[in-house]
Every structure is written in C-alpha cells, then in structure tokens.
Amino acid sequence: MSETEDAAAAHQAVEDAVARERARMARELHDSVATDLAGAISLFKVYVEGHPGSAKKGPPDGTLLNVLEILERMLKQVRETLAELRPRPIGREGLVGDIRHQAEEFARLYSIRVEISANGTEDMLTSHQREVVYQVVREALTNVRRHSGSSICRVRMAFAARPFLIEIADEGRGLASGRPGGYGLVGMRERSAGIGGRLEVVSEEGRGTKVFLFGPT
Numbered sequence: 001m002s003e004t005e006d007a008a009a010a011h012q013a014v015e016d017a018v019a020r021e022r023a024r025m026a027r028e029l030h031d032s033v034a035t036d037l038a039g040a041i042s043l044f045k046v047y048v049e050g051h052p053g054s055a056k057k058g059p060p061d062g063t064l065l066n067v068l069e070i071l072e073r074m075l076k077q078v079r080e081t082l083a084e085l086r087p088r089p090i091g092r093e094g095l096v097g098d099i100r101h102q103a104e105e106f107a108r109l110y111s112i113r114v115e116i117s118a119n120g121t122e123d124m125l126t127s128h129q130r131e132v133v134y135q136v137v138r139e140a141l142t143n144v145r146r147h148s149g150s151s152i153c154r155v156r157m158a159f160a161a162r163p164f165l166i167e168i169a170d171e172g173r174g175l176a177s178g179r180p181g182g183y184g185l186v187g188m189r190e191r192s193a194g195i196g197g198r199l200e201v202v203s204e205e206g207r208g209t210k211v212f213l214f215g216p217t
C-alpha cells in the first residue's frame with residue numbers, strides 16, 4: 001500500500017468509528033429519553049382527555065397544558081437531534097438530487113426560490129463527505145428561511161474544484177453582529193472540520209450572507 005492509500009484507509013477507519021459512535025448515541029437517546037418522553041406525553045393526553053376542563057382551569061391544573069406543551073417541544077428537539085446523529089443516507093438520486101428536492105420544498109412551503117448549480121461529479125466525494133455537505137446545506141437553508149428575509153438563495157456545488165467547494169448565498173439582511181447565535185453555525189463548522197475541511201461565512205449587513213464549505217485539501 002502506498003503512503004497515500006495508508007492515509008486514506010486510516011482516515012476511513014476514523015470516519016467509520018465516529019459514525020458507529022454517533023449511531024450508538026442515537027440508539028441510547030432513542031431508547032431512553034425519547035421513548036420515556038413519548039410515553040409521558042401519551043399518558044398526559046389520556047389524562048387531559050379523561051378530565052376535560054381540568055387542564056384549562058386556573059392553577060394548579062391550568063399549568064398542565066403548559067407542561068404538555070413543553071414535553072412535546074422537548075420530544076421534537078430530541079427527535080431533531082436523533083436525525084442529526086444518525087443522518088439519513090443520501091438517497092438513490094444522490095446528493096444533488098436530494099438537495100434539489102429540498103429546494104423544491106423550500107419554494108413550495110416558504111416561497112423561497114433556491115437555484116442549484118453543480119459542476120463535476122459528486123462521485124468524487126466519500127459518502128461521509130456527501131452527508132456533511134447535505135447537512136451543511138440543510139442548516140444553511142434553514143438559516144436563510146429563519147433569519148435572512150431573502151426570497152432567493154443560490155446553492156453552488158463545485159465538485160470539480162480542488163478542494164471541492166459548496167456555496168450557499170442569499171440576498172437578505174446579512175448577519176447582525178453581536179447577536180448571540182444558536183448551535184447551527186457551530187455544528188456546521190464542526191461537521192466541516194470533521195471531514196478535514198472548513199467553513200467560512202461572509203456577510204455584510206443588508207447585503208446578504210454567503211456560507212462556504214471547503215472540502216479537505
């Protein structure tokens with residue numbers, strides 16, 4: 001085996017181990033917290049249905065509906081985390097096909113036009129790299145929808161470039177400086193670093209935001 005092949009095999013082994021560990025965490029989370037939460041919610045609903053009115057009355061029963069709402073929100077968050085830990089494998093239509101589907105959904109549900117362009121072939125990417133690209137595009141599009149106010153977004157995938165480059169650009173209000181963020185950008189950065197690549201965000205207030213994912217060099 002050549003040195004490059006050795007390095008590639010070692011890298012693949014690390015990727016496989018990380019994927020196995022994430023799947024184990026997803027399993028644990030599913031079997032413990034998610035299952036118990038779902039159980040508690042369904043019991044709660046049975047109670048509320050059996051005692052109509054009691055949940056709507058003033059304190060202390062009036063708080064029941066609030067508790068139910070919080071439990072349902074928690075379950076939703078746990079499910080979202082599960083989906084991230086155990087990413088759905090890229091479908092038969094490939095990464096570009098999956099991203100196109102997501103673009104269509106964005107147009108239909110949120111009236112945001114997503115223009116897709118790609119050069120080269122995604123076959124150059126490992127399956128882990130493709131999953132990371134999909135997740136980064138998904139979170140970037142979610143941010144466009146939630147924060148940018150833009151009605152158009154462009155996703156450019158340069159698979160032929162070395163390193164490969166993915167760009168998600170909107171024409172919205174841009175990143176407001178000093179506003180505390182959540183975990184989306186942090187997660188995108190970590191995922192990019194996990195494949196030996198990097199993430200860059202370029203933004204000017206009022207002039208849109210561009211998210212770049214550079215593949216490994």
Ligand SMILES: Nc1ncnc2c1ncn2[C@@H]1O[C@H](COP(=O)(O)OP(=O)(O)OP(=O)(O)O)[C@@H](O)[C@H]1O
Nearest residue numbers: 143144147148174175179181182183184185186209
């Ligand atoms: N495309 C965008 N246009 C304008 N602002 C953005 C855009 N993307 C991100 N931001 C700003 O950057 C912040 C951080 O984004 P990030 O994805 O890390 O967190 P979030 O979307 O607020 O929460 P989370 O992703 O954890 O649900 C956002 O709160 C928002 O203010």
Ligand SMILES: [Mg+2]
Nearest residue numbers: 143182184185
């Ligand atoms: Mg976000």
